[in-house]
Amino acid sequence: MSAEDAARRALAAELAEFLYLEADLLDERRFTEWLDLLAEDLIYFMPIRHNVKFGQHAARENTRQGEGISWFDEDKWTLGKRVEQILTGVHYAEEPLSRTAHLVTNIRVISATPSFAAAETAEVSSRFLIQQNRVEYETTQFVGRRRDILRREAAGWRIARREIILEQNVLVAKNLSIFF
Amino acid sequence: MNLDTMIDLEGGRISREIFVSRDIFDREQEQVFTRAWLFVGHESQVPNPGDFFVSRMGTESVILCRDQAGALHVFLNSCRHRGMKICRYEQGNTSLFVCPYHSWSYTTDGKLQGVPLYRVLYEGTLNRDDWSLVEVAKLATYKGTVWATWDPQAPEFLTYLGDAVDHLDQVLDCRDGRPGGSEVIGVHKWILPANWKFAAENFLGDTYHNPSHRSVDMIGIGPSAQRGAKGRRDNEYEGGQHVWVSFPAGHGVHSVLSRPDPEYGGSYQQYPEVDEYFRHCFEARKQRLGTERARLLPFTGNLFPNASYHGRQPRGICVWHPHGATETEAWRFFLVDADAPASVKDVLRRFYMRYSGPAGMTEQDDMENWLYATAASQGPIARRHPFNYQQSIGAFRTGDPLPGDVSLQMTEQNARNYYRVWRGYMQGDPWAALIGAPALRAAAE
Numbered sequence: 230m231s232a233e234d235a236a237r238r239a240l241a242a243e244l245a246e247f248l249y250l251e252a253d254l255l256d257e258r259r260f261t262e263w264l265d266l267l268a269e270d271l272i273y274f275m276p277i278r279h280n281v282k283f284g285q286h287a288a289r290e291n292t293r294q295g296e297g298i299s300w301f302d303e304d305k306w307t308l309g310k311r312v313e314q315i316l317t318g319v320h321y322a323e324e325p326l327s328r329t330a331h332l333v334t335n336i337r338v339i340s341a342t343p344s345f346a347a348a349e350t351a352e353v354s355s356r357f358l359i360q361q362n363r364v365e366y367e368t369t370q371f372v373g374r375r376r377d378i379l380r381r382e383a384a385g386w387r388i389a390r391r392e393i394i395l396e397q398n399v400l401v402a403k404n405l406s407i408f409f
Numbered sequence: 410m411n412l413d414t415m416i417d418l419e420g421g422r423i424s425r426e427i428f429v430s431r432d433i434f435d436r437e438q439e440q441v442f443t444r445a446w447l448f449v450g451h452e453s454q455v456p457n458p459g460d461f462f463v464s465r466m467g468t469e470s471v472i473l474c475r476d477q478a479g480a481l482h483v484f485l486n487s488c489r490h491r492g493m494k495i496c497r498y499e500q501g502n503t504s505l506f507v508c509p510y511h512s513w514s515y516t517t518d519g520k521l522q523g524v525p526l527y528r529v530l531y532e533g534t535l536n537r538d539d540w541s542l543v544e545v546a547k548l549a550t551y552k553g554t555v556w557a558t559w560d561p562q563a564p565e566f567l568t569y570l571g572d573a574v575d576h577l578d579q580v581l582d583c584r585d586g587r588p589g590g591s592e593v594i595g596v597h598k599w600i601l602p603a604n605w606k607f608a609a610e611n612f613l614g615d616t617y618h619n620p621s622h623r624s625v626d627m628i629g630i631g632p633s634a635q636r637g638a639k640g641r642r643d644n645e646y647e648g649g650q651h652v653w654v655s656f657p658a659g660h661g662v663h664s665v666l667s668r669p670d671p672e673y674g675g676s677y678q679q680y681p682e683v684d685e686y687f688r689h690c691f692e693a694r695k696q697r698l699g700t701e702r703a704r705l706l707p708f709t710g711n712l713f714p715n716a717s718y719h720g721r722q723p724r725g726i727c728v729w730h731p732h733g734a735t736e737t738e739a740w741r742f743f744l745v746d747a748d749a750p751a752s753v754k755d756v757l758r759r760f761y762m763r764y765s766g767p768a769g770m771t772e773q774d775d776m777e778n779w780l781y782a783t784a785a786s787q788g789p790i791a792r793r794h795p796f797n798y799q800q801s802i803g804a805f806r807t808g809d810p811l812p813g814d815v816s817l818q819m820t821e822q823n824a825r826n827y828y829r830v831w832r833g834y835m836q837g838d839p840w841a842a843l844i845g846a847p848a849l850r851a852a853a854e
């Protein structure tokens with residue numbers, strides 16, 4: 230194994246640990262602590278996926294960050310509002326609270342700057358399978374990919390950008406009231 | 410199925426059956442959705458020849474298409490040979506729709522063009538002209554929006570719309586009062602496990618459900634929230650007279666008559682540039698429409714049967730496509746003025762996303778209510794007990810101060826009127842009855 234490969238794997242292990250911690254915070258409903266893992270300039274983006282002709286996927290399959298309408302295209306302020314809303318206790322779509330389990334897997338570090346060995350930022354790809362169960366029988370599974378840009382800040386790793394690719398066209402869920 | 414006992418308008422009681430019964434759902438598809446004018450899309454989605462947008466009418470997929478000559482069509486998305494769904498892309502541009510099954514192909518004006526092995530297999534039997542795509546009976550465009558009906562007897566769209574047009578105009582016109590000029594910047598599509606009429610009725614004028622949005626009102630998510638404003642929107646209606654108006658054809662709206670000679674009260678205050686833009690629009694609109702007409706502002710509404718709108722914050726059209734008695738496919742088309750500055754559009758789209766639809770902080774709570782109201786109404790005991798529709802019964806005046814039946818207090822009159830018309834469709838009433846005879850007479854004159 231080359232030194233670079235070893236550094237990449239070590240970084241992947243470190244960042245996997247970070248993503249598992251994040252999943253724990255969400256599933257344990259420690260939402261305000263979860264907010265602390267988000268960089269102040271966070272971009273949190275979930276496109277809408279379209280059925281397009283072969284050859285047009287790159288150009289037209291997903292809505293784009295920064296234009297038009299997506300499922301999410303927001304900043305830390307808005308996510309903070311979402312947390313605040315849940316904490317009112319009268320956000321009925323999350324009251325009573327959903328039970329969630331975030332399974333995060335296929336974690337791969339795509340790139341890092343300035344290097345894998347001394348990464349200040351890293352681009353990380355992963356898969357998620359999130360089960361949401363609420364009230365009595367309502368059970369929804371969200372499956373997809375994430376591409377994160379993680380940044381090392383004074384207090385530790387922070388999420389600077391998250392792109393969530395949900396493998397659905399028409400959303401087959403009544404709500405996206407959980408965090409991804 | 411006794412519709413008269415199910416819809417008791419005098420007593421203000423409506424049977425839960427109409428929200429859960431499979432039989433009623435099936436009859437609705439036949440009686441309501443093959444006759445009424447339905448929203449199918451917006452011209453900004455199909456600007457060029459060959460552009461198409463796959464939409465829905467009732468439970469069926471349709472293609473909104475601009476043909477090579479520039480004319481709009483709406484076709485059933487089903488091949489005339491064995492029914493294959495000929496277009497499974499959502500939107501795009503094509504010169505030909507080629508069926509994946511046996512390769513019959515149709516031109517953008519719906520004509521059957523290609524039939525493989527025609528000479529050998531069909532010559533002398535199949536007349537291509539008889540096998541065009543099934544096309545709607547009537548299509549209408551209104552300020553960019555596209556509507557269609559399967560019923561050749563249906564009145565013209567504007568007759569069908571009646572006086573509700575004044576309210577729809579406030580949604581479709583530019584914020585500065587110029588007619589039309591909106592564009593669609595995106596569409597949400599999602600499935601919700603509730604009867605479609607719950608959603609339609611919610612927009613028709615159910616202002617009473619405001620408390621269900623308490624969480625967003627408490628925290629403030631509006632475009633002035635970062636300046637300390639609570640609530641989920643700017644209070645653009647401050648000091649105005651709220652009006653709930655129902656129309657003979659079943660439409661219902663909740664609008665606001667601003668106080669006489671309205672003043673701009675400030676909005677979008679965390680974005681000074683956008684606030685300035687809307688101040689300009691407000692003044693220009695007042696100039697253009699005159700101080701009296703400029704008083705009318707839209708809140709929400711529903712055009713019979715399933716096209717709802719949200720007029721300003723957020724601004725868009727929602728269509729509640731029935732899937733089954735207890736399942737609906739919701740589509741939300743978001744609108745902005747096409748010529749608004751990019752910075753304004755950006756603020757609007759961000760606000761729309763955090764407010765609306767399944768990811769929207771406000772409307773998630775609606776979905777929760779519709780789901781559990783549907784679920785808890787399905788059992789045999791629940792079905793024996795009608796819903797209560799007695800709110801503000803009788804408390805309206807006709808034509809005062811606006812056309813239509815106007816209530817100055819929160820009311821379920823819009824809903825009572827809606828189900829009166831719905832019952833008419835279910836009974837197969839003639840058009841004169843369905844849209845209120847005076848409207849048809851006025852159109853004939």
Ligand code: FES
Binds near residue numbers: 492493509511
């Ligand atoms: S079903 Fe379309 S060609 Fe046969």
Ligand SMILES: [Fe+2]
Binds near residue numbers: 611
């Ligand atoms: Fe609502």
